[in-house]
């Protein structure tokens with residue numbers, strides 16, 4: 035046998051007429067042949083898979099897949115708004131978000147959600163919602179009970195399956211790169227998810243470890259969160275013994291563990307006292323200064339004005355308006371409000387007289403809402419001066435002394451903007467025609 039040939043990768047196989055061969059009973063044969071147990075097939079497979087993964091890497095590196103996905107999504111949600119009148123700011127934002135998706139530049143915003151839709155059985159709860167949250171921005175999601183805020187949060191945090199649409203956080207797609215996507219999120223759910231037998235410190239340390247914060251800095255990080263949110267007094271007590279407000283503080287602190295780039299906070303200050311609320315606000319302002327982004331829901335207009343750069347008011351699962359608090363006030367509710375507290379003993383005729391007096395005094399004013407003894411008038415005029423308002427209110431008090439108990443004059447607020455949209459909310463909404471809403475349109 036020729037050992038030099040063996041070393042060069044040539045094997046020897048027995049031949050039928052071995053006696054005739056000069057080398058004896060063996061014939062040289064290559065290892066890399068395709069037949070039998072040779073490695074030819076493996077080499078071809080290796081070459082093909084190398085080429086395949088190179089193409090995949092190339093497509094990923096050059097964002098072709100993201101662009102393709104973006105185009106697909108925007109194409110599929112294109113019909114979402116057909117037959118509906120959308121606010122111009124909402125439409126502008128939708129176009130901006132779709133453009134970013136199409137160009138594959140999803141990392142330009144901290145959060146980009148396009149055509150987000152959720153339907154439960156026969157009803158659409160969130161209806162082709164487009165959300166873009168800039169880096170270092172606090173975005174407020176407002177809406178009456180049942181508008182779809184919590185469902186939106188659940189979809190964006192992967193807790194609820196999205197019926198249609200898609201979402202990217204820091205450029206990572208929930209559908210494609212779920213683990214990376216979720217690693218950038220801190221979530222404070224609407225209902226506290228706490229382990230009752232653990233203390234605040236133990237809970238936060240557990241989350242710090244889960245987030246991979248090194249042990250050497252975890253304790254210091256947790257202590258600073260406890261201090262920031264005013265939980266120092268309770269840090270070694272079991273969560274089960276906490277008041278509702280303290281549970282909310284701890285849930286907010288959990289969301290802040292590890293300084294994630296995006297925080298989803300579902301009513302973080304619900305049931306929190308005014309002093310602690312300000313502590314939470316300050317902690318959130320620090321997060322924003324730190325470059326983190328926040329998506330917040332709240333029923334406190336004061337909180338939204340304090341924290342949010344931009345707000346979207348959700349009605350029937352859609353944005354009804356979008357913009358900064360001041361912009362929304364200027365656009366939707368210019369003017370003043372006159373609140374009148376009436377006496378319980380006031381007769382119906384006198385009340386009607388009072389209403390007519392205020393409506394007629396200022397052309398362009400109307401009774402916006404009425405609750406037992408409270409009348410809320412909106413004066414939608416910019417040319418009215420404070421002096422005119424106060425003199426009218428003085429006159430009203432003198433003329434209707436037996437009807438008016440007290441009154442309050444003020445500029446229109448964010449609450450007025452909010453109230454102007456709430457009447458549009460309906461409890462159950464039928465499915466809309468949308469190419470991505472699975473089966474929608476067909477079942478109707």
Ligand SMILES: Nc1ncnc2c1ncn2[C@@H]1O[C@H](COP(=O)(O)OP(=O)(O)OP(=O)(O)O)[C@@H](O)[C@H]1O
Pocket residue numbers: 154159177178179180181182183184185186224461
């Ligand atoms: N799992 C579910 N199955 C059926 N309907 C649901 C489900 N979850 C939510 N809904 C419905 O979806 C609608 C929106 O609920 P959601 O909790 O998102 O409202 P919300 O705006 O967060 O209200 P709130 O301000 O009270 O928290 C409600 O009418 C609710 O009944």
